[in-house]
Amino acid sequence: MNIRKLCYLATLMLSFHACIKDAPINPEADIETFRIDRQYLTGDVFIDQANARIVLSLTPEAFDSGVRPTITVSSGASVVPASGDSLKFNGTGTKQYVVTSANGANKKTYTIVVANLGVFAWDFEHWLVNDKDKYQYVVEIDSTIADTSESWSSGNPGVALSGVKKDPLEYPLRATTDAYHGKYAAELLTRGGTALSNLVGIKLFAGSLFLGVFDPTNAFVAPLKATQFGQPYLGKPSRFTGYYKYQPGEKYQDKAGNIIAGMKDSCSIYAVLYRGTVRLDATNINTSDRILARATIPDGGPRSAWTKFDVPFVELQSYTGNDKMMMAIVASSSKDGDTYKGAIGSRLVLDSVQIVPQ
Structure with missing residues (x-):
């Protein structure tokens, strides 16, 4: 290689180096x-x-x-x-x-x-407000250690991503003083979608409350996977009890927002015990082969006064109660809200919920 070529190569390398930024x-x-x-x-x-x-x-x-x-x-x-x-x-x-x-x-x-692991009984007395998006969420207060823990979640974090106004009263789940016991209860309200949610085909948001966690990373890409149901449970449950009120909205609509004449909305309240520690979500909470037992209120129709539900767990598989298991409790102001169908204005109020052990 002659001197001219070496000089040319050196100049070229310096030029490349000058173009490359750290x-x-x-x-x-x-x-x-x-x-x-x-x-x-x-x-x-x-x-x-x-x-x-x-x-x-x-x-x-x-x-x-x-x-x-x-x-x-x-x-x-x-x-x-x-x-x-x-x-x-x-x-x-x-x-x-x-x-x-x-x-x-x-x-x-x-x-x-x-996450609280112990007595599965809640009166929904303690609520906090998310600093950023201003939705409410329920916590448990442990007076013995001056601390709070969380077992419940909702669809509120997902609704926050839709551009809803940052106001607790704009979200589908919030506290209400219309309580059966104590000062507060959980109020679940089906509300209309936002301009942003309408762009992805979500015309309404059902009020939801569930034992578990909400993964907002999936909220728009795979919304049914965002709701991850269950908290650790030990033993065998006997009954699922609580109190509720329910008033359906006036106009039931399908996923596209079309009003379905003669169709009435209904609420959904159920508990599911399943095996393992990986949470089930809205795609498999009703179909997974890991489900061990289930308790569901038989009628989600209107209840103008406080109504007690007390339903037994139906065992679907044999189990000892000593394995690692999760208990899910799911409530919704619109039974078909997971497929974005229901009636805007449907209102479910829930209080004094308990899993009674054997």
Whole structure:
């Protein structure tokens, strides 16, 4: 190779180098995995990225003694407390993890939420408001440790993505003082869709309340998979009880928004016990071969006064009650709301719900 060619090659390489810019430093600040030894879990860990929460289902022993999670974060990011540090729930330890991006420009704070495992009875007395989107959600208060836990979720986080006004009264689930017992009950209302939801064919949102978690990452891509039903349960249930009121809306509509003459809306309230720790969702909560027992109110028609339901669990498979299992409770102001059919204005009020053990 002569000198002229070498000079040409060197000039070309310098030109390429000048055109190549350094790759930007990663701006992401996410917890990607949060692992705990399975012997300390009664259900899978759920990372709610949209709301920056990590939901843990722990054995009583793990709750009492604490755990040491193994954490991975976005490339180059750091997390405080560090992966492997002790996480305690006795009021002395942190309940938040702060992730700082590799470029130092972004921070994200994750809150630890412990799903309640114990007595399956609720009066829906304690409600909080989501800071960002202003929807209400129900929590349980544990006075012995001055802490809150969450067992229930709803479709409210999904409705928040539809462009609804940031006001608790604009969402399908909210607290009401029209209670059977105590000060508050859960009010579920079927409401019309928004301009954004109409673009993807969602003409209404049924009010929903369920034991489990909502995964907003699936809310528009695969909405039926976003509602993940169930919390860890031990033993054998005998009966499903509670109190409700129901008033259907005036005009029943199909998925396309067409009014169906003569069709009446109805509510849905049921409980499902199933095997395993991977949650069922709206695509398989009624069909999965993991379902062990089920209890469903027989009639979802109008009830102007508080009405008690007390239905037995029907065993569909034999089981001992000692396996890892999940209990789902699902309530909706429109029975066919999962397929976006129902009547706008349908109202279900629910209170004093309980799973009675054998």
